[in-house]
Every structure is written in C-alpha cells, then in structure tokens.
Amino acid sequence: MTHQPDPTTPGYITFETDAVLARLTAYRGHDAPTHGGRVLSYVYDSGLAALDELAARAAREVQSVNGLDPTTFPSVALMEGDLVAFGRQILHGPDAVGSVTSGGTESCLLAVKAARDVWRERHPGSTARSRIVLPQTAHAAFHKAAHYLDLDVDVVPVDPATGTLPAADLTRRLDEGTTLVVVSAPAYPHGVVDPVTEVAAAAQEAGVPCHVDACIGGLVLPFWGAAGGGPVPPWDLRVPGVSSISADLHKYGYAPKGSSLLLFADRALDRARYFALTDWPGYPVVNPTVLGSRSATSLAAAWAVTTALGEQGYVALTRRLVTATAAVRGCVDDIVGLRVLGDPVGPLVAVVADEDVPAGERVDPHLWAGAVRRRGFVLQGQPALTQSHGSVIPRSTHLTVTPVTAGVLDELLEALAGGADDVRGQAGAGAAGGPGAAAGDGVAGSPDLPDPAELARAAREDGELDLTAVLDLIETLPREVSARMLVAFLAEFTEPRVDGR
Ligand SMILES: *Cc1c(COP(=O)(O)O)cnc(C)c1O
Numbered sequence: 001m002t003h004q005p006d007p008t009t010p011g012y013i014t015f016e017t018d019a020v021l022a023r024l025t026a027y028r029g030h031d032a033p034t035h036g037g038r039v040l041s042y043v044y045d046s047g048l049a050a051l052d053e054l055a056a057r058a059a060r061e062v063q064s065v066n067g068l069d070p071t072t073f074p075s076v077a078l079m080e081g082d083l084v085a086f087g088r089q090i091l092h093g094p095d096a097v098g099s100v101t102s103g104g105t106e107s108c109l110l111a112v113k114a115a116r117d118v119w120r121e122r123h124p125g126s127t128a129r130s131r132i133v134l135p136q137t138a139h140a141a142f143h144k145a146a147h148y149l150d151l152d153v154d155v156v157p158v159d160p161a162t163g164t165l166p167a168a169d170l171t172r173r174l175d176e177g178t179t180l181v182v183v184s185a186p187a188y189p190h191g192v193v194d195p196v197t198e199v200a201a202a203a204q205e206a207g208v209p210c211h212v213d214a215c216i217g218g219l220v221l222p223f224w225g226a227a228g229g230g231p232v233p234p235w236d237l238r239v240p241g242v243s244s245i246s247a248d249l250h251k252y253g254y255a256p257k258g259s260s261l262l263l264f265a266d267r268a269l270d271r272a273r274y275f276a277l278t279d280w281p282g283y284p285v286v287n288p289t290v291l292g293s294r295s296a297t298s299l300a301a302a303w304a305v306t307t308a309l310g311e312q313g314y315v316a317l318t319r320r321l322v323t324a325t326a327a328v329r330g331c332v333d334d335i336v337g338l339r340v341l342g343d344p345v346g347p348l349v350a351v352v353a354d355e356d357v358p359a360g361e362r363v364d365p366h367l368w369a370g371a372v373r374r375r376g377f378v379l380q381g382q383p384a385l386t387q388s389h390g391s392v393i394p395r396s397t398h399l400t401v402t403p404v405t406a407g408v409l410d411e412l413l414e415a416l417a418g419g420a421d422d423v424r425g426q427a428g429a430g431a432a433g434g435p436g437a438a439a440g441d442g443v444a445g446s447p448d449l450p451d452p453a454e455l456a457r458a459a460r461e462d463g464e465l466d467l468t469a470v471l472d473l474i475e476t477l478p479r480e481v482s483a484r485m486l487v488a489f490l491a492e493f494t495e496p497r498v499d500g501r
Pocket of ligand 1: 103104105106108139141184186187188213214215216248260
C-alpha cells in the first residue's frame with residue numbers, strides 16, 4: 001500500500017509502508033526466537049500474548065513524547081511515580097525514592113555515580129583514589145561503571161563451590177576510600193544470593209553505602225515465597241544498611257527492553273544521581289538519569305505491564321517459574337556427570353561438570369550446551385575464570401528459566417538428559433583450567449588466534465557464531481587480549497553490509 005497524502009500539498013512525500021515493514025520482517029527472520037521458551041537467556045517470555053500486545057499499544061500511545069521534561073509531559077512523571085510506588089511496595093521501602101532507567105546497566109551506573117559523588121562531597125579536596133568493593137560474581141555493569149566514572153574496583157574472590165562468599169571477605173575491605181559495596185540478589189552467573197544482611201550491617205557501621213543488585217531478582221524474589229518457592233534470605237530495603245537497589249522491569253517484570261527501577265533508601269544518595277546545569281546558554285538542564293532527550297515508550301510499556309499484572313499476576317507467573325526451575329534442577333541432579341553450582345535462589349541455574357565422578361563419566365558443560373542446542377534449546381555458556389587468589393570458578397552453562405519454560409518442560413528435560421548422553425566422557429577444550437590472568441603471555445603471535453574478522457564473516461554467513469570456540473578462547477587468552485578480540489569481532493559483525501542484505 002502506498003501512503004499518499006493529498007497530492008496538492010506542496011512537496012508531498014509518498015512512501016511504501018508495506019515494503020519497509022516487509023524488509024524489517026526479513027531482518028527479523030535472522031533472529032533467535034524471542035517467544036516459546038527455546039532460548040534460555042536474554043528473553044523473559046511471560047507467555048501472555050495479550051500482555052505483549054498491551055505493552056505495544058502503551059508504547060505507541062507515547063511514541064512522540066520526550067521523557068526529557070516531565071513538566072511539559074506530566075504523563076512521564078505520573079507513570080514513573082506509579083512504578084516507583086510499585087517498587088516501594090514490593091521491595092519494602094515505603095520511603096524510598098528513585099527513578100525508572102533504561103535498564104540494569106544504567107541503574108547500576110547511577111548507583112555508583114551517586115555513591116561516588118556523595119563520597120567526594122565528604123572528602124573535599126581529597127586526591128586519594130576511591131573504589132567500589134564487589135564480589136567476583138557481581139555484574140559486569142559495575143566494572144563498566146567504574147571504568148566510566150574513573151573509580152577503582154576491588155574484586156573479592158568467591159568460593160567456586162558456592163558461587164558466593166562469607167560477608168567478612170567483603171566487609172574487611174571497607175575503609176575510608178570505599179565509595180560503595182555491592183551485593184547481588186541473586187548474581188547473574190550462578191543465581192546465588194550474597195549475604196546481604198551481614199554485608200549491609202557492616203557497611204552501615206563503616207559508613208559505606210551498600211547497593212543490592214537485584215536487577216534480575218527484583219521482580220521475582222518478592223513473589224518467590226508466595227509462589228511456593230520456599231524461603232528467600234533477607235535481601236531488600238527492609239535490611240538495615242541497604243542504601244540502594246536495582247530491579248529490572250525488562251527482565252522478570254516482563255516489560256519490553258528498556259526499563260529498570262533504581263530505588264534509594266537515602267535521599268542524599270538519590271539527589272547525587274542527578275545532573276543539573278545552568279552554566280550554558282540553553283534550557284536549564286536537570287537529568288535524573290544518563291540520557292537527555294529520551295523515549296517514553298519503554299516506560300509506558302513497563303507501566304502498562306506492571307499495572308495490568310499487579311502483585312497477584314506476578315505471583316501467578318512466578319508459580320510457573322518455581323515449578324519449571326525445580327524440574328530443571330531435579331533433571332540436572334539426575335544427570336551423571338553434571339551438577340548445579342551452589343544453591344541458587346530463584347529461576348537461574350548454572351550447571352558445571354561433576355568432578356566427583358570419574359573423567360569418563362563427566363560431562364563438559366560447553367559440549368553439553370552444544371548438544372542441547374542441536375536438540376532445539378539454546379543455553380548460555382560461561383567461561384571458567386581464575387580469581388585473584390588463584391581459585392578457578394569452573395566453566396558453566398547458564399539457564400534462565402521463564403514462565404514459558406513450563407510449557408516446553410518435557411521436551412527441554414529430554415534435551416538436557418539426551419544432550420548429556422551425547423557428549424559424556426568427551427573432554428572440552430581447555431577443560432583442565434582457567435585463563436592466564438596476566439597480559440602478554442606471548443599469545444599475540446599464537447598461530448591459533450583466530451582472526452576476529454574471519455569469525456564475524458563466518459557468523460554472518462552461517463547465521464550463528466560458534467560460541468563454544470569463543471568461550472574456549474576466552475579461557476585461554478589473557479583477558480586484555482580476549483576483550484580486544486571481542487571488540488574487533490562485534491565491530492566487524494555490525495559494520496554495514498556492502499551487499500545491502
Ligand atoms: C541483567 C543484569 C544487569 C545488567 O542489566 P542490563 O539490563 O542488561 O543492562 C545487572 N545485574 C544483574 C544481576 C543482571 O542480571
């Protein structure tokens with residue numbers, strides 16, 4: 001169909017709506033399926049088509065709004081107010097204040113920025129470097145925040161068997177130079193909850209703010225108990241000493257990508273997240289979050305989804321998570337050669353090789369992920385990591401269970417068990433250990449080092465990347481080298497395609 005405004009309008013423009021959309025549909029044909037429970041990471045499918053439709057309509061309703069200025073567009077403040085109120089309720093901080101951000105990374109970044117600025121205010125004229133203290137399992141977003149905000153990171157090793165650490169390992173590192181300590185509820189890699197109560201208490205004692213990263217748990221742990229998932233150790237704003245918390249609406253909030261909640265128990269910290277400027281000749285600037293002009297579409301979509309579901313809706317969806325997660329854990333427990341790492345609380349599970357069985361019966365988690373993929377389900381590989389004191393967090397395969405997992409459970413469990421049978425006893429590359437931590441181990445000239453451009457070309461042509469090979473490389477190469485390789489790879493992968501495909 002050709003959209004044709006009145007041709008008597010001077011300079012009228014016509015365009016081919018259907019052709020443009022057909023091309024987008026063709027592009028989308030290259031994507032992993034976002035619905036149906038075949039991909040156990042990245043996507044959080046409620047299984048409720050009407051909810052997705054509601055989100056789309058809400059987004060469309062505010063398509064032309066600029067979230068930069070809630071005084072001009074009060075709907076932005078109203079929706080955000082409702083979401084923050086919802087956050088106060090489920091995270092149990094009746095007096096908490098905060099914002100909706102574009103995602104977990106922005107929430108974490110702003111929590112770090114707020115803590116840094118309060119620290120600076122309390123240390124006027126200090127030239128000492130300040131740092132954030134965090135467990136090895138804390139999300140990469142905190143490393144990114146420290147990088148952007150020029151802070152040091154003090155990364156504390158975790159116990160490779162449990163995926164977490166004794167609180168004292170973290171709290172003994174708190175001192176005058178600490179701007180923030182971070183704990184996760186739960187941490188993404190293994191789904192394990194850190195000792196929030198003990199860390200927050202010690203942080204309060206030391207006068208250090210404590211951020212609980214509940215980006216992935218923040219809209220599932222509040223409902224876990226009521227959904228029959230069993231007790232969750234204290235982790236939210238009720239815990240004394242917790243000063244801020246992040247909870248992603250675009251994960252287990254089931255909103256489309258682009259929304260996260262960031263709440264502060266402490267108003268001084270909350271104010272420190274803002275940026276305001278009157279020292280330029282344009283409009284007065286006051287930004288609560290990172291962006292300037294910003295879309296209100298994901299805010300409206302998240303608002304609509306949470307408003308429609310309410311706490312009862314989340315409890316009902318969490319029930320499906322509880323059932324499916326228990327079934328997945330039970331299945332892994334029954335597979336010879338594999339085991340679940342630590343004791344996860346919530347719908348995330350990391351699976352590692354069972355070192356207690358003879359090598360001939362062990363299952364390499366990355367070969368397993370490949371075998372399960374051939375059986376129709378995409379799991380997420382995570383490389384082994386050597387920590388600063390030398391212990392190795394083993395390579396693992398991560399599963400993010402979602403409500404739709406419950407609908408494909410029989411098929412999934414069969415693929416998990418059958419995939420293990422396919423590769424049992426086979427040794428994965430580099431299975432013996434972790435990566436070299438130091439830079440420049442003479443790898444630069446290694447003949448095995450793949451050309452990132454070649455990897456990108458192959459990924460484009462085959463429509464998928466050989467992730468097992470990439471994980472093997474990450475385990476083998478010095479970290480700086482593998483990080484540079486990833487940059488080169490993605491830059492190549494996303495460059496405009498000369499054939500215009
Ligand atoms: C997903 C996640 C983040 C980062 O969130 P994005 O929305 O991907 O930016 C931070 N922390 C945890 C624990 C997460 O799971």
